[in-house]
Amino acid sequence: MSRRAFMKRYALPAGIGMAASYLALAPEDFPLSLKDSTGMRSRPRPEIFRLRDFRVPGPAGKPPVGIGRRGSTGEKLKKALDAIGGLPHYIHKGDIVLIKPNVAFDRSPLLGANSSPEILGELVKILYRDCGAAEVRVTDNPIESPADCFAKSGIREAAEKWGGRIYLPDGNAFKILNTPGARLIENWPFFSRPFLGVTKVIGLAPVKDHNLCMASMGLKNWYGLLGGDRSQFHQDIHEVISDLSIMIRPTLTVLDGTRVLMKSGPTGGDPSYVKDNDAVVAGLDQVAMDAWAFRNLLERKGPLPDYIARAGEKGGGSADYRGRTREVS
Amino acid sequence: MKFGISEERMRLLGLSNARRASQGVFLGLFVFLSWASWTSRLQGYPVSRFLEIDPLVSLSTALSTGYLYRFLGWSLLTVFLTLLFGRVFCGWVCPMGTLNHFIRWVYVKTGRRETIEKNRYSRHQLIKYFILGIFLVTASLGSLQTGLLDPLAFLSRAFGTVVAPAWDYFTAGIGGALRANPWHLDLFTFAPGTAGRIFTGSFWTGLLFLALLGANILRPRFFCRFLCPLGALLGILSRFSIFRISRDIKKCTDCDLCLTGCEGASDPQGKVRMSECVSCMNCLDDCRDGALMFSKPGPGSAPSLHRAGMTRRELLLSGITGLIAFPMLRNNGGINDENYSAELIRPPGSVEEYDFMKKCIKCGQCMDICPTNVLQPAALREGGFEALWTPVMKFNINHCQLKCTLCSEVCPTGAIRKISVTEKLGMGDFARKGPVVIGTAFIDRSRCLPWANQIPCVVCEEVCPTAPKAIQTRDEEARDVFSKIVTLNHPFIVPDLCIGCGICQARCPVSDRPAVYVTAVGENRSDKRRLLLKNRGTGS
Numbered sequence: 118m119s120r121r122a123f124m125k126r127y128a129l130p131a132g133i134g135m136a137a138s139y140l141a142l143a144p145e146d147f148p149l150s151l152k153d154s155t156g157m158r159s160r161p162r163p164e165i166f167r168l169r170d171f172r173v174p175g176p177a178g179k180p181p182v183g184i185g186r187r188g189s190t191g192e193k194l195k196k197a198l199d200a201i202g203g204l205p206h207y208i209h210k211g212d213i214v215l216i217k218p219n220v221a222f223d224r225s226p227l228l229g230a231n232s233s234p235e236i237l238g239e240l241v242k243i244l245y246r247d248c249g250a251a252e253v254r255v256t257d258n259p260i261e262s263p264a265d266c267f268a269k270s271g272i273r274e275a276a277e278k279w280g281g282r283i284y285l286p287d288g289n290a291f292k293i294l295n296t297p298g299a300r301l302i303e304n305w306p307f308f309s310r311p312f313l314g315v316t317k318v319i320g321l322a323p324v325k326d327h328n329l330c331m332a333s334m335g336l337k338n339w340y341g342l343l344g345g346d347r348s349q350f351h352q353d354i355h356e357v358i359s360d361l362s363i364m365i366r367p368t369l370t371v372l373d374g375t376r377v378l379m380k381s382g383p384t385g386g387d388p389s390y391v392k393d394n395d396a397v398v399a400g401l402d403q404v405a406m407d408a409w410a411f412r413n414l415l416e417r418k419g420p421l422p423d424y425i426a427r428a429g430e431k432g433g434g435s436a437d438y439r440g441r442t443r444e445v446s
Numbered sequence: 447m448k449f450g451i452s453e454e455r456m457r458l459l460g461l462s463n464a465r466r467a468s469q470g471v472f473l474g475l476f477v478f479l480s481w482a483s484w485t486s487r488l489q490g491y492p493v494s495r496f497l498e499i500d501p502l503v504s505l506s507t508a509l510s511t512g513y514l515y516r517f518l519g520w521s522l523l524t525v526f527l528t529l530l531f532g533r534v535f536c537g538w539v540c541p542m543g544t545l546n547h548f549i550r551w552v553y554v555k556t557g558r559r560e561t562i563e564k565n566r567y568s569r570h571q572l573i574k575y576f577i578l579g580i581f582l583v584t585a586s587l588g589s590l591q592t593g594l595l596d597p598l599a600f601l602s603r604a605f606g607t608v609v610a611p612a613w614d615y616f617t618a619g620i621g622g623a624l625r626a627n628p629w630h631l632d633l634f635t636f637a638p639g640t641a642g643r644i645f646t647g648s649f650w651t652g653l654l655f656l657a658l659l660g661a662n663i664l665r666p667r668f669f670c671r672f673l674c675p676l677g678a679l680l681g682i683l684s685r686f687s688i689f690r691i692s693r694d695i696k697k698c699t700d701c702d703l704c705l706t707g708c709e710g711a712s713d714p715q716g717k718v719r720m721s722e723c724v725s726c727m728n729c730l731d732d733c734r735d736g737a738l739m740f741s742k743p744g745p746g747s748a749p750s751l752h753r754a755g756m757t758r759r760e761l762l763l764s765g766i767t768g769l770i771a772f773p774m775l776r777n778n779g780g781i782n783d784e785n786y787s788a789e790l791i792r793p794p795g796s797v798e799e800y801d802f803m804k805k806c807i808k809c810g811q812c813m814d815i816c817p818t819n820v821l822q823p824a825a826l827r828e829g830g831f832e833a834l835w836t837p838v839m840k841f842n843i844n845h846c847q848l849k850c851t852l853c854s855e856v857c858p859t860g861a862i863r864k865i866s867v868t869e870k871l872g873m874g875d876f877a878r879k880g881p882v883v884i885g886t887a888f889i890d891r892s893r894c895l896p897w898a899n900q901i902p903c904v905v906c907e908e909v910c911p912t913a914p915k916a917i918q919t920r921d922e923e924a925r926d927v928f929s930k931i932v933t934l935n936h937p938f939i940v941p942d943l944c945i946g947c948g949i950c951q952a953r954c955p956v957s958d959r960p961a962v963y964v965t966a967v968g969e970n971r972s973d974k975r976r977l978l979l980k981n982r983g984t985g986s
Contacts (some may be wrong), residue, residue, distance in 0.1 A: 262817040288642040348955040386913025
């Protein structure tokens with residue numbers, strides 16, 4: 118074999134061999150090195166992200182909490198929103214709006230375990246009609262089978278009737294959310310896919326009794342955006358709910374005070390547990406809204422749930438609602 | 447050149463191409479229905495029709511139960527078709543046959559001589575009649591096993607528990623990579639909610655499926671020729687068929703070319719075996735002398751063999767094997783009332799266990815349709831070989847959705863009887879009977895956080911869907927492990943209210959061996975498995 122032929126024949130394997138040797142043996146801090154002497158370089162590193170702040174300051178002279186009474190559901194909702202400055206003040210043309218109802222259970226609306234489909238429908242309608250929203254998304258990570266929950270609760274039908282899009286969870290829809298200041302869920306799997314491109318967020322929560330934390334209202338509603346092993350939360354539930362108050366900063370929160378689950382919550386199961394009431398609450402301060410609803414809709418005397426005070430301490434809002442509400446009837 | 451159509455044209459319009467088109471349509475339909483079975487896509491498609499026109503399902507359940515459930519009478523369509531045209535179901539309709547046919551066509555190209563030799567009849571083809579005999583005898587005695595090898599049940603199971611989850615896995619991966627899903631293609635590619643469905647033991651179902659497909663390398667249509675009990679049943683019926691491959695003795699030159707594409711190995715070159723011919727029509731194309739026709743045989747046609755060709759001795763052996771097989775299956779224990787497994791938890795609407803064994807064809811439709819993935823194919827530990835691949839509930843995976851009766855909707859044989867939500871919940875006309883109970887929950891106090899570790903929890907109480915709740919709590923003060931006084935909600939079960947839906951077990955944070963768990967006892971499909979005295983006093 119001639120030298121030329123030899124060189125030609127072995128140049129490529131020699132090159133590959135040298136490159137492979139470099140990649141395999143070069144110390145870790147060398148560029149392109151693949152060496153992993155501790156096994157820690159190859160550990161899985163989940164992508165961690167943060168949510169933006171979706172809040173919009175209310176107009177001057179308007180209180181942070183509005184309560185609408187009397188008339189149809191749509192009228193009550195409109196009164197509540199108008200009390201805080203009207204929906205178009207918060208949502209503008211071209212916004213992608215995500216609504217987070219509570220669709221945790223495979224139950225019909227009359228049982229009061231989920232968010233009201235009537236309010237949801239109205240909300241989707243006026244978001245498109247009055248505010249010119251580009252897209253309205255509706256999403257939740259239910260406790261029971263997602264497809265069934267969205268169907269039986271009437272939420273899917275109400276949303277799609279007015280052009281809203283439903284996002285159901287699946288294994289690939291979650292990413293780790295980092296929440297600075299949260300004690301228990303500083304890094305926790307979060308239902309992130311529906312949030313892509315979203316500019317405004319509205320929480321739509323039922324007001325219901327809860328066996329362990331006394332009441333499930335606006336703050337507790339955000340529980341439904343978390344994945345992972347949520348059943349651990351019961352071990353320190355007040356702390357988790359107060360973490361939720363700073364995990365997401367929604368543009369608005371709406372509480373359904375038309376069907377209040379007075380006992381045997383959060384699931385209910387008997388229409389007699391539900392009290393028909395006459396209020397829709399909309400506002401900017403979830404902590405104040407929860408405190409107000411606990412007193413006025415669930416009609417509880419006694420101390421407020423612990424998580425309300427803790428949410429106040431974390432900066433989620435202020436429990437003192439006196440003088441900060443406006444009621445329109 | 448009759449009618450002015452060229453010979454080439456005629457060939458294109460010929461029967462073998464019609465057969466190919468038919469195979470494509472029916473395989474496509476089968477795949478579509480399997481895909482549509484998952485809840486979010488269901489939309490009311492009748493997804494079990496293939497199983498309902500399967501005469502083996504009808505015959506064997508008729509033998510075991512004495513009746514024909516719901517739509518099973520429609521299998522007469524297949525019977526009539528066979529009485530007219532022979533095993534056209536195998537050659538033109540059966541999706542399993544089509545898959546076998548297709549695999550051989552794609553992967554095995556041999557010379558003509560070798561192909562002809564592979565397509566000669568083999569006496570081993572009698573094995574399928576032997577298998578059919580065993581299945582029919584055990585069915586008559588009360589243990590339905592046809593579903594192990596019935597091609598439609600087999601393929602439904604393989605698609606539902608192996609192929610569909612694989613498809614979902616990849617499409618969800620695509621969905622995950624694209625993230626935003628800009629084209630609103632959710633239903634087609636993103637399989638919302640299906641990502642991560644698991645089916646216990648699906649490896650073995652998949653392995654058997656792949657092995658049977660792979661066996662086509664040994665012989666064309668290996669499964670159809672040697673193993674298929676439905677093919678055997680239709681083969682027996684074919685002896686009466688009016689139309690068949692008939693060979694004109696005068697034109698035939700005995701060249702054997704008709705064997706080149708003979709799918710059934712049915713000897714068209716000699717006395718055609720009507721029990722083996724799957725009416726694929728390939729021989730019509732391969733004959734260069736125009737000696738073969740698919741028609742009523744005329745006076746110049748070669749004679750045919752009507753019978754499958756089992757000797758009486760062989761038939762007797764098949765029957766005796768069935769007689770021995772039944773006690774082997776039954777006495778193995780697992781489904782018997784005396785020794786039933788705590789894990790043998792049947793979906794709501796299931797008939798009592800001995801009746802269940804007469805009806806379930808292990809097709810897996812219920813598991814494919816289940817929205818929560820709680821329905822799983824049984825392995826050997828739940829009910830032994832007899833109950834292999836029948837549906838059981840695995841509450842570690844998920845729970846039984848309270849107002850869902852989909853599994854009862856799709857069951858082709860009534861092993862899970864069609865029930866309404868009203869009946870399941872024991873409302874309306876069923877108030878006296880009470881709700882369908884599929885098991886009972888128990889609390890393992892040595893693993894329960896409030897009981898064993900003085901840590902608040904009671905997720906089980908929260909998720910319990912009955913009203914009033916079957917899991918309740920009592921506030922009790924206790925000293926925790928740090929000597930702090932804490933108030934705990936200690937959960938307890940009210941067995942009178944528990945329906946065994948398993949959501950407590952599915953959501954228990956002690957997630958490997960849950961501190962609250964459901965076992966089969968107390969199910970009310972059978973009085974023998976009750977836990978509580980009927981109408982017992984409740985202390986008041």
